[in-house]
Amino acid sequence: MFKEMGQMASLLKNLPKIQTEMKAFQERLPGLNAFGESGGGLVQVEVNGNFELTRLHLNVPVIRPEDKVLFEDLIRGATNLALHRMREQIAQEMARITAGLGLPAGAGLPGALGLPGLLG
Template sequence: MFPPQMQQLMKQVQKIQKKIAQLQEELAERTVEASAGGGMVTAVVNGRQEVVEVRIDPEIFQSGDKEMLEDLIVAAVNEALRRSQEMVQEEMAKITGGLNIPGLFGT
């Protein structure tokens, strides 16, 4: 049998695991977005760090600058991913009390 302190700790861990599972579901529905090129390209990413949408202003095609468009897409996606990671870290800190758990949500 485990000592009472260990049993209490195990219950707390189970409670945190349940909250984390619930948070994972919620984060799949939450999104952040970032733009590049003055809003010419916008990327939307969910809390699972999945790109769910990329919007490109049709005016950018008039320039014919393929490399610029590619750079703007990369910049917008990278910034949206960074914002998504920040959102996840903030939400995880609420559950874990700021305790950094390696490997959890990429933190």
């Protein structure tokens, strides 16, 4: 019980710094990039920190109609991989920020980036 009270006191004491760090991180989000590929490089995608698909590259000259479903699956897989990597980048940055504020590991700030449930 006292441990949690100490953590809360630390959080409140550092609130202005936390707000500054979170605002700076929010501003950096669009500049973050994560890459994903599938099918041995046949499909490559890139997403940004706003979870937007910024690049899609198909390394095939022409898609035959019978290959359409396969490529849809490859695109989905590459996109999901890139999004997973972006979540990992954001989680690492959040851990760095909270550690720098003297908060315990796992003391995430749900919704702090305006993206509720992002890390959980």
